[in-house]
Amino acid sequence: MKKLVRATLIFGMLILMAGLVFTGCQKEEAAQGKVVVDVMAYGDNSNQEGVNWVRIVDAFEAANPGIDIQYELLYDEAYHQKVVARLTSGDVPDVAYMGADARWGAPWMEASQQWDHTPHLDAMYDKSLIPPHGPNGEIYEIPLGTSNITTVLFMNEKLVKELGLSAPKTYEDLKAMVPAAKKAGVDVITIDGADGWAWGSCVLSSFIARTSGDPQWVSKAVAGENKFTDKAFVDALTIIDMLVKDGIIPAKSVLVDYGSNVSNFSNGKALFMIQGQWAAGGIENPEVADNTILLAWPKLPFEKAATAGTVAAAPSVGYGVTKKGASDPAVRDAGLALINYFYSEAESTQRLRDGAIVAPILKNYQVPSDLPLIVKRKVELAQSAGTTEVIDSYLTGAPNDALNEGMQKIVSGQATPAEIAAKVEELARK
Amino acid sequence: MKLRERRALGVYLAFILPGVLLYLLVVAYPVVYSVALSLSDYNPNRGGDWNFVGLLQFKTMLSDPNFYHALRNNMIVVAVSVFGQIPIGFILAYILYRRMVKGGDFFQIMVFLPHFLSTIVIGTMWKRMFQADGPVSRLIQIFSGDPSAQFDLMLHADTVMYPIGFALIWMYTGLYMIIFLANLQKINDSLIEAAKIDGATEPQIFLKVIVPILSGTILVSAVLAIAGSLKGFDLIFALTTQGLQRNNAMVLPIFMYQTAFQNYSNPMRYAYGSAISNAIVIISVALIMASNFISRKLGVGEETY
Numbered sequence: 001m002k003k004l005v006r007a008t009l010i011f012g013m014l015i016l017m018a019g020l021v022f023t024g025c026q027k028e029e030a031a032q033g034k035v036v037v038d039v040m041a042y043g044d045n046s047n048q049e050g051v052n053w054v055r056i057v058d059a060f061e062a063a064n065p066g067i068d069i070q071y072e073l074l075y076d077e078a079y080h081q082k083v084v085a086r087l088t089s090g091d092v093p094d095v096a097y098m099g100a101d102a103r104w105g106a107p108w109m110e111a112s113q114q115w116d117h118t119p120h121l122d123a124m125y126d127k128s129l130i131p132p133h134g135p136n137g138e139i140y141e142i143p144l145g146t147s148n149i150t151t152v153l154f155m156n157e158k159l160v161k162e163l164g165l166s167a168p169k170t171y172e173d174l175k176a177m178v179p180a181a182k183k184a185g186v187d188v189i190t191i192d193g194a195d196g197w198a199w200g201s202c203v204l205s206s207f208i209a210r211t212s213g214d215p216q217w218v219s220k221a222v223a224g225e226n227k228f229t230d231k232a233f234v235d236a237l238t239i240i241d242m243l244v245k246d247g248i249i250p251a252k253s254v255l256v257d258y259g260s261n262v263s264n265f266s267n268g269k270a271l272f273m274i275q276g277q278w279a280a281g282g283i284e285n286p287e288v289a290d291n292t293i294l295l296a297w298p299k300l301p302f303e304k305a306a307t308a309g310t311v312a313a314a315p316s317v318g319y320g321v322t323k324k325g326a327s328d329p330a331v332r333d334a335g336l337a338l339i340n341y342f343y344s345e346a347e348s349t350q351r352l353r354d355g356a357i358v359a360p361i362l363k364n365y366q367v368p369s370d371l372p373l374i375v376k377r378k379v380e381l382a383q384s385a386g387t388t389e390v391i392d393s394y395l396t397g398a399p400n401d402a403l404n405e406g407m408q409k410i411v412s413g414q415a416t417p418a419e420i421a422a423k424v425e426e427l428a429r430k
Numbered sequence: 431m432k433l434r435e436r437r438a439l440g441v442y443l444a445f446i447l448p449g450v451l452l453y454l455l456v457v458a459y460p461v462v463y464s465v466a467l468s469l470s471d472y473n474p475n476r477g478g479d480w481n482f483v484g485l486l487q488f489k490t491m492l493s494d495p496n497f498y499h500a501l502r503n504n505m506i507v508v509a510v511s512v513f514g515q516i517p518i519g520f521i522l523a524y525i526l527y528r529r530m531v532k533g534g535d536f537f538q539i540m541v542f543l544p545h546f547l548s549t550i551v552i553g554t555m556w557k558r559m560f561q562a563d564g565p566v567s568r569l570i571q572i573f574s575g576d577p578s579a580q581f582d583l584m585l586h587a588d589t590v591m592y593p594i595g596f597a598l599i600w601m602y603t604g605l606y607m608i609i610f611l612a613n614l615q616k617i618n619d620s621l622i623e624a625a626k627i628d629g630a631t632e633p634q635i636f637l638k639v640i641v642p643i644l645s646g647t648i649l650v651s652a653v654l655a656i657a658g659s660l661k662g663f664d665l666i667f668a669l670t671t672q673g674l675q676r677n678n679a680m681v682l683p684i685f686m687y688q689t690a691f692q693n694y695s696n697p698m699r700y701a702y703g704s705a706i707s708n709a710i711v712i713i714s715v716a717l718i719m720a721s722n723f724i725s726r727k728l729g730v731g732e733e734t735y
Contacts (some may be wrong), residue, residue, distance in 0.1 A: 071610045077672070084691045088474045088700070106694045109477045194561070196673020255562035257671055397695025401677070401688075408674035412585045430695075 003177070035334040037325070039071040040086070042079055042097035042317075048281065048354050050075065050296040052347070060341045067334045087111040094325030095335040098131035099317040100140045101393035108322070114140040115326040120336055131315050141320030142339055145348075147313040149207035149382060150390050151297065154265060154273040154280070158291035159186070163271070170299040171239075178247040181271055189243070190270035192261035193253035193411060196404030199240070200391045202274050204407060205312035206297050207236035209388030213304025218389045221428070228399075228425040229418075235302040237410060237417030242301065244411050254411045274360025277382075280374050281355025289374045294381040307388060311381070314390040316357065318343075358382045401428035468704035472509040473697055487698070487705035497706070500685035501713075503591060507662060507681060508717065510595040511602065511655035516648065518599060519606025524636055526607075538611070542604035549601075553668020556597045560584055560669075584670070590678040594666060601665060602658075606651055613647045614640070649725045653718050660714040663687065682710045 024069040041057075043050025050073055057069045072093075074082050079097070086092065087107050099105045100114070108114050121127055125142065133140045155167060163180045174188060181188045192198045209215050212232035220226045221233070245247040256264070258275075262282040265273035266289075273279070283289040296311045319342060321335040339348075348360035349368060355375055359367070359382065367379065392400050406420030472480045491497050522541055544552060559565050566581040572617045583589040617640070625635050641648075645677050663683035670676040676684065689696070690703025 081691060084475070102694070107475060110473070110694070112477075194671040194673070194675065196671070199673075251560040252578075252582075254585060254674065255560070255564075255567075255580060255582065257557070257561065260561060397693040399691075399695065401673075404672075405674045405677050408585075412582070413673070414586070427695075 003231050011100055034066055034068040035330045036068045036070060037095055037331055037334045037338060038093045039069055039335075039338070040079070040083065040093045040096040041071045043073055043077060044075040045073070045314045047075065048356065052350070052354075056342055056347060057219075057338075060338055063341075064334075064337065067337065069338060083107050087113065092322055092324040093336060094328075094331050095319060095321050097317065098320050099315065101315060101390075102396040103392045104317050105133070105140065106129045106396060108140070113322040113324060114138070114139065115323045117142060117320060117336075124340055124363060125361055126363045126365070129359075133315070141318045142343060143316035143318040143361055144351065145316050145407045146359045146361060146382065147387060148277065148316045149313045149358060149378075149385075149387070150201045150205065150276040151312045152275060152277050152279070152378075152381065153189075153295040153297055154275065154283070155295055156265065156268060156271055156288055156291060157292045157293050158287070159268055160271050165271070167293065167295065168298040169243075170189050171301055173298060174248050175246045177271060179421055182247070186268070187250050187264070187270040188248045189272045190256065190261050190264045191249060191253050191274040192256050192258040193249075193408065194255055196408060197392065198258070198261075198275070198400070199407035199411075200395075200400065200404050201277060201312075201314075202344075203240060204236055204403075205390045206310065207239050207300065208233060208387065208391070209307045209312065210237040210297070210300050210304065211302040213241070213306035215307060215310065215386070215388035219394045222394045224429075229421050232302075234417050234421045237391055237407065237420055239300055239302065240407055241417055249411070251411060251413070254408050256388045277358055277378055278356055280378055283355075283374065288368060289372070292374050292377070294374070294377045296381065296385045307386070310386040310388045313387040313389045314393045395428070396428075399424050402427050440461050464704045464707060467701050470701050470706050471698045473700055475640075475700070476697070483701070487561050487702045488709070490702060491705050491709060496680065496685055497682075497709075499587070499681045501682045503679060504660060504681045504713075506591045506595065507598065507659040508656055511659045513650050514595065514599045515602045515653050516655060519603045519651075520610045520644075520648070522603065522607045523610035523614055524640060526611055528632070538607070541607055542674050544601045545604050549664040550668045552597070552601055553665050556593070556669050557671070559592055584675045584678065587678045590675070594669060594679055597665065598662075599670060606655075609651055610644065610647060613644055617643060645725070645728075649721065656717045656721060657714055660710050660717070682706060682713075686710070698709075 024381075041050075041053050043053050045051065045054075045346065053071075053073060057071060061067065061069055072082065075267040077263070083096070083098075084107050087110075092113055093183065096108075098108050100109075105114070114134070116134065118127075118137065121130070121139065121142070127139075129146050130139055130143055131147070155186050157167075160177075163177075163184055165177050165180060167173045168177070177188050191202065205218070208217050212226075212230075214220070214232075217226055217232065221230075222229055225327045226233075240249075244251050244253075261273060262279055263274065264270050266283045268285075268288060277294070280289075280292070280294070282310045283292060296309050299308060319339045321332055321339070325335050343360075343362065345360075345362060345365065348357075348362055348365070351357050352360060352367075352375060353371060355372070355378070358378055359365075391403070395403065403420065406415055406423060409415035410417060410420060466480075467474075469482060469484060470480045471483050471486075472478070507582055522537075525531060526538055531537060558583055560583075561567075562580055564581070567579065571577050572581045581593075583593050621639060621643070622635055625639050630638065661683060662681060666682060667676070667677050667687075670679050672686055682689075686703050686706040689706060690699050693699050697700060
């Protein structure tokens with residue numbers, strides 16, 4: 001039996017050694033007296049967010065030799081999947097890219113990992129530019145910028161003028177552009193309609209505020225004060241149907257993904273593009289970028305005067321320290337130092353130039369006068385348009401999925417606005 | 431127990447213990463956890479107490495139309511795998527084995543090549559093929575003469591599995607071809623020569639000699655195809671965009687994923703997701719047992735080379 005005990009001990013040692021291989025680096029850093037901060041970062045090696053992240057972390061570590069940033073860099077769906085998997089398994093990061101709404105904040109809220117940053121913001125950030133996230137004014141993450149406009153109508157002004165047209169003031173103006181656009185072999189509006197979320201975030205969020213005259217119609221509907229079968233909501237869906245039937249948005253849009261959408265606009269294949277403000281940074285053709293005007297949707301059918309000219313805007317996402325990270329003062333301070341470095345004036349200005357944000361939230365920030373034209377126009381839109389709610393900041397899960405899918409069905413002629421409204425209402429009340 | 435027996439037992443335990451412990455840790459624990467979770471209302475992200483709810487999650491699943499939609503799609507994937515990938519792989523392997531085409535090595539590499547590519551790369555490639563004004567749409571436009579024609583099978587629940595089935599065959603046929611080719615090369619040539627001397631034609635040699643000899647390989651391939659089809663997630667996920675396309679093409683693993691990881695409106699979503707994943711296992715085992723049963727009835731599995 002001694003041999004058995006010995007064999008068991010050897011096996012145990014092997015398991016232990018295997019464990020050490022995985023955790024070895026962290027232990028080594030800790031043993032060297034470094035504070036290790038575990039971060040879930042957003043981006044990938046092929047986009048600006050990811051490239052900037054790697055550069056910023058390298059510079060931060062060089063400037064702070066006592067801090068070791070261990071990060072996982074993921075983008076889009078892969079990021080959301082990993083957040084859920086890590087939180088569910090109890091492997092909570094110290095700092096993460098997160099939001100505070102139903103789309104970006106739900107897993108953090110459910111896992112009780114939101115931590116109030118308010119006492120740590122005074123020195124650097126303008127709190128008046130950060131909408132409160134919690135019921136008592138808590139701020140759970142530091143937004144990358146001021147609120148995030150999701151329903152921007154990007155107009156290729158040069159192309160529009162070449163066709164003898166001008167910026168649309170009404171829906172009828174858009175409709176009147178169809179023959180000229182067809183003749184020129186371009187679309188009037190391009191949208192990444194293959195992505196279900198684009199219809200909700202970039203189209204319907206604006207339409208429902210316009211048809212109801214209520215900027216908070218969505219949150220009231222989620223709370224049960226409005227019904228998704230109300231006329232205003234059905235009217236908003238009906239406008240989508242009209243856009244397709246009138247040829248303003250081609251039915252094939254439902255087969256166009258995000259990259260193709262931006263590429264179509266950037267290559268002059270459409271007069272307008274519908275996307276969020278962040279897409280401004282993706283227009284790589286400098287001639288098109290310099291000739292792009294950012295607009296709110298023009299006056300729509302069924303529109304109420306109270307919300308005329310508005311755009312939908314969601315609270316911006318950003319980096320925040322988690323409750324787990326905040327539980328250790330050394331890690332918390334190191335995490336906050338990283339975040340402050342990430343949001344420094346130089347980095348925020350770069351982000352502004354890249355078209356990733358509308359405007360920084362820094363205290364006493366001076367907007368540079370030499371910004372790219374498209375960025376200046378974005379700031380102009382943000383300063384001039386009233387804002388309304390974005391649907392998926394409030395509506396989540398099955399009803400939101402049914403709504404997004406439903407709008408794609410309307411566009412492809414498989415469902416009516418009334419049918420989709422009824423389905424969403426049914427799921428929302430379950 | 432004698433000293434010698436005790437020593438033998440000790441050695442035996444020393445050999446199997448590491449494997450058993452690893453198995454318990456890596457395989458058995460998650461399975462037991464998943465079964466327990468599916469009988470509860472526990473949400474691991476929120477924490478709190480486990481409450482036993484019996485078969486509630488399974489009842490919810492059986493009354494959910496999405497389950498039947500995903501199950502139907504899964505059965506189509508199984509059918510494509512068993513009746514598409516395996517026969518095509520077998521025929522291609524036979525063509526190569528019998529040297530019916532010149533440049534056999536080239537074709538062998540070409541057919542097997544997709545297996546070397548990442549599933550995500552393949553999914554993204556086919557997504558590009560099927561997108562608006564993509565290569566497939568362009569072909570339709572050329573042949574139909576309609577410049578606005580689009581390949582829209584991905585938009586309809588009743589047609590979405592055609593392009594997906596095609597992509598599945600393109601991706602996995604090479605694997606079965608290699609399996610069959612390896613087994614064909616073990617067959618004694620004298621069997622085929624004898625059949626030829628008896629006047630058998632090429633189709634007769636294939637159907638009356640080769641297929642019976644490789645019936646065991648066919649069975650193993652079928653089991654692999656069934657198990658692989660039911661757990662298949664990555665290709666369909668990568669090939670479809672979020673929303674209508676993915677919901678149209680939803681198979682059980684995607685249904686499970688969307689339920690457990692994305693549906694925040696259901697506080698019991700992890701337990702519900704576990705019930706779906708357990709259902710996948712049950713269906714998979716049932717299908718494999720059925721294929722074994724059919725094989726036994728047909729006398730499949732006795733390979734003589």
